[in-house]
Amino acid sequence: MHPRFVSAFEALPVTLRASLQSILDDSAFPAMLTPEQTQHLQQQTGMDKNALAFALLPLAAACAWTGISHFNVGAIVQGASGALWFGANMEFPGSCMQQTIHAEQSAISHAWMGGEQTLTGITVNYTPCGHCRQFMNELNSGLSLEIHLPERAPAKLGHYLPDAFGPKDLAITTLLLDNENHGFPVKGPALEQAAICAANRSHCPYSQSPGGVALQTHDGNIFAGSYAENAAFNPSLPPLQVALNLLRLRGYGAEDIACAAIAERTNGQISHHDSTVSLLNTLGCQKITGVTLA
C-alpha cells in the first residue's frame, strides 16, 4: 500500500477495509475504482454507492498536496460508467495561489482524462467553494450534477449555484466532458505526442486556444493533461494542473518529474507557456519542450 493511504485506511470501517485491502495493496493503485470494483465493494459492504463514496473520502483526501494550508480536501466523482474517481486539493508553495487545484477540479479532471463522458455526482468532505461551483457549471451534466456533502441531503448543483452564469450566456453549446478533437497532427517523440493528444482533447470554446502538457517521470511514465476552460474564465484549469494532478494521484511527486512538453498554437489568443514553465521551474523541472500545434 502506498504510504499516504496507511493511516486513512486504518480508520475505515472494518468491512470496507477487508474488501479494499487487496485493491490498495497494489502499490500502483491509481486512485480510482473501476465499475466492477465499485460494484464488488458495494456487494461486500452492503453500502449503496453514495455511502461508499463517503466512506472512501479519507483515502481521496490522503492524496492532497497541501504545503500551504495543510487543509486536506477530498472529492470523489461518480462517472456514468459506474467508476469512482478520487481527487484532492494541490497547492504549490513558491508559486502563486492561482496555480492551486481544488479537490473538485482534481476529481473531475481525473474522470475526464480517464475517459468519462458524463458525471452523475460528486461527494466532497467540505462544501464546494464558489470557484468550484462555477467550475462544475461547465460540465455537460449542467446544473443537475448531484452534490453529496456530509450531514446534508443530496442536492443538485442548481441548488448550490442559483441564478447561475454559464456557457449558455456566451452561446457555447460544447461542454466539459463532451467529446472534443481539435485534430492537430500527432507527431514527434512520445512525450510530445502525448502533449499534442492532450491539446486535441482541450475544452477551449472561449479562447479557441487548445493546450496540452505532458510530464515524464524518471521511471518513464507519462502523464498528460488537457486544458479545461470555463465560461467565467478565471476558474479555468490549465493543462499543467491537469497533468500534475494525474501524476500526484498515481503516487508520484514533483521530484519524480524528469521533463515536460507543452503543446499550443503559435498565435493563440492565450498562452499557457510562461505560467507552465514558471510552475515547473518552481517544482524543480527545467527540461521543458515547447511543441507547436500545426
Ligand SMILES: O=c1ccn([C@H]2C[C@H](O)[C@@H](CO)O2)c(=O)[nH]1
Ligand atoms: O471547494 C474547495 C475549497 C477549498 N479547497 C482547497 C483549496 C486550498 O488548497 C485549500 C484552502 O482553501 O482548500 C478545495 O479543494 N475545494
Ligand SMILES: [Zn+2]
Ligand atoms: Zn473550490
